[in-house]
Amino acid sequence: MATVFMKWLETSPTAYDRGIQLLTLGRIQRIKERIANAYVHAGMRVLEIGCGTGTLTAMMAARGAEVTGIDASPSMLAEAERKVAQEGLEDHVTLKYMDAVLIGERFPPASFDLIVSTLVFSELSPYEQRYILEACKTLLAPNGRLLIADEVIPTGALRRLFYYVVRLPLALLTWLLTRTSATALRDFESLLEQTGFQARAVASHLGGSLVLYDILPAEIARAEANLPPTVIGRLQHRVTFRTLLLDLWLLFFRIIPPYPKVRTGLYMIGNPTPESPVLVTGNFDLTVRRVVKAIDGKVNVWLLVADSAGINVWCAAGGGYFSAEKVIAAVKSSRLEEVVRHHALILPQLCANGVDGWRIRKEIHWGVHWGPAKARDIPAYLDANRKKTDAMRWVRFPLKDRLEMVTVTLGFYGLLILLPVFIFWRPMFWPITFSIVGLSYFYAIVHPWLPGRDGLYKSIPLSLIALAGLLVYTTVWNPLPAVDLFHWMVILTGLSVFTGAELQGMSPLMRGEQANWGWEAVIGLALVALYWLVPLALGWR
Amino acid sequence: MSMQPTLLSSLKEHLTLAKELRHLEIHFYPEKCKGVWQCYEVCPVGCWTPNYEARVAIFHDPEKCIACGACVLQCPQDAIELK
Known part of the structure; x- marks a missing residue:
């Protein structure tokens, strides 16, 4: 179950597009249109660093350019491929899985007339930025041009204040809606200068926080000595x-x-x-x-x-x-x-x-x-x-690690299960909280002694122990009516299966938890059905 | 046609993965092995032991295998498969 939710929480290619649109209030689209319309001509060789979902790639190819798009995310590339194919531009586009840093090693010198990159540099460390800029210099053909659009932290106190007041809530909203986040560049113009480029901001949006730079190699190349020494x-x-x-x-x-x-x-x-x-x-x-x-x-x-x-x-x-x-x-x-x-x-x-x-x-x-x-x-x-x-x-899964991982699981699933219980089933909140926390830590402790190597398999003895505990409780302390007893048996079995299966993904020692996913779902549904149907069938009230 | 991974599509993907993962097994072709011991170096559960005299790796305890694929990826001779 864990990975299903993680997958969902992850930024997906299409959510990324929407997120970036929202985060820039639609301005990034205008910048992309401007790049394609004002700078791209038919036959031009273009390299797009970080093509993402291929929005700009397709726009540039549609203008007749030969575009090479690279990205370090296979899922983004797959989406880009789909977009390019949809518009019938496959013959003009080459898409490659590649880390931006490696462009200098993978393409011959002077092989592009235009290199473009939107919202990539802000994700990189200053060393990576520097390395890529130097590679761009060798990759650009004579009269070649570099276009970089990115989020920057604006200069000037007022603009900066405006930036933080507007951006922070926007960033939070964007993350909540699309799980997309972005960072901003600091001091980018001086880095461009140090690496031997001349930059001009040709478009500025959102109070100077989203900028398109038109960048040309400096006429008089600055000596390499101008670069500040690398500080480690x-x-x-x-x-x-x-x-x-x-x-x-x-x-x-x-x-x-x-x-x-x-x-x-x-x-x-x-x-x-x-x-x-x-x-x-x-x-x-x-x-x-x-x-x-x-x-x-x-x-x-x-x-x-x-x-x-x-x-x-x-x-x-x-x-x-x-x-x-x-x-x-x-x-x-x-x-x-x-x-x-x-x-x-x-x-x-x-x-x-x-x-x-x-x-x-x-x-x-x-x-x-x-x-x-x-x-x-x-x-x-x-x-x-x-x-x-x-x-x-050899990896072991000692008690300390087990306790830690159970807590990690509880933090998330605790919320996932207990929040709905708290809202819709208030009287059961404390008993279920107590059961799930108790079962989880008990499982973490006895884990090595439960038979089997598989979490789902181990959950069988776990649920038997839980049911034995319930039996002792009802006979010694508090005799439960038949219907309550039955309901608790179902709940405890369900929680045991859940606990056993969930800890599966928490150590390299066991096969990925996906292996149990289908069974976990089937057992869960069966238990829910039992919970409702058996008392109905037997006429308990 | 949308590629948006919803909870439902994530679920489907993982059910498919689950089916595959359950049946993955190591297939070892010792005749290809040159005794580089990378499998032994990377296996986190101890399924591999080097036989130094014969310069060949030994695969044992298949029930311990977690199908992580490390030995498959690091074997320079392509002597190991996971399928």
């Missing part, structure tokens, strides 16, 4: 009010997007030297903080945070959000080769289900080592010269 931040293990609040939120509502993210890029932990090992991880805030906590003060390493869409590495790799493409992009944009004197990456073992190690080895010639499954084993793994013991390799 240091991550330290700290407990602050913010981390405590975040931990509390993540304990109950971890599976509700948008997920807290860490800026992608290279970081120091301790005082690493050019010989120190490089660890790679995803950009989920909790993941990064747990890795830092495990390492800080013990070993000196470089930590390369790659984009995993703010999801833990196991789920992100399994769901296609964390891939070799993302790791390669992080290695390139962070200029890791200029920082360290070796070519070895240590990847979390638990991303091996989606990050193709051989692609990284073959494409950028970096060695890939599979680190331990759990962050806490990293210091021992490094001390032993990257030797992994079986204990570091």
Whole structure:
């Protein structure tokens, strides 16, 4: 059940379109029309970085341009493909799955007359922005042009005040309606200047917060020395009010997007030297903080945070959000080769289900080592010269993890079940709350001793125990009338099945919870039917 | 024709996934194995053990397998399939 709701909560391609329209109050469409009408001519070779659902791609192809659209989201690309096919423009459009950072490596120099990008740069870290801009310079043919439309934080106190007053409620509303969110660029014009471009804002909407830049390579190329030196931040293990609040939120509502993210890029932990090992991880805030906590003060390493869409590495790799493409992009944009004197990456073992190690080895010639499954084993793994013991390799599901994951499940499903109960079935609120919380924690504790490896299977003994408890209650403390007793038997069985099946997705140790989904639904419906029909049939009142 | 994933379409997708996932099994072709041990390196549940003398991996405890696909993806010889 968890993944069904997560899927629904996730931004979908069409919801994204609507969300962006709403977030920009329709202005983004005007900008796209302007790009297509004023800058695109027949026969032009156009690269669209982050084509998303293909709105602009199709508009430019319709004007006769040869458009190459790249995007790092397979679902967005699928929607773009559909849109392009619908308008019969397949012959003029090439769509590719590609991380924006890698355009410089994947296309030959001077191969585009126009490069466009809308609402992509604001999603990237400053290093990625810089890397892509430099690539754009080589990819543009003579007289080529770069067009970037994005959200920016306006300059000037009044405009900025207006921006925050209008934007924050709008952003919240947009997220609630479409689960789409966006960030804004800071100081983009100076970055353009530093990378050797001349930019002109040719359209400005929403109080200067949505801007279209018309960008040309600077006539006199500035020396590379003008670029500010790359500053690599240091991550330290700290407990602050913010981390405590975040931990509390993540304990109950971890599976509700948008997920807290860490800026992608290279970081120091301790005082690493050019010989120190490089660890790679995803950009989920909790993941990064747990890795830092495990390492800080013990070993000196470089930590390369790659984009995993703010999801833990196991789920992100399994769901296609964390891939070799993302790791390669992080290695390139962070200029890791200029920082360290070796070519070895240590990847979390638990991303091996989606990050193709051989692609990284073959494409950028970096060695890939599979680190331990759990962050806490990293210091021992490094001390032993990257030797992994079986204990570091095999995932366990100890009590502490089980209690944590049960709480994570309860935070979300508790609400999902208890809120309707609270509204429509008030007298049952406390008994059901007590049952679901009690059953969940009881299950977490006895989990390893219940027979079977499958959550649904384990829920059979769980419901038997619950029913035994009910029997003791009714005989010893409070004899229930037959109809109530029957109803409680059904409720407890249902909650047990739900609890057993839901914890399935909470550890890599068990097959994905989807495996049980069908049965969970069938049993649920059967129980609801029993709940109503049996008392009716037997004439209980 | 709309692609909007509703609760219903998400449900359908997961029911299909559920059916597939239940029946996925590892098929190992030892004659292709060159003993690179990537499967052993990445398996989170311990289904693989290296046989160092024969330079071949051994697949055991199939009932432990969670069908995550890590060994399949990391095998350079395409000696493992999940189907």
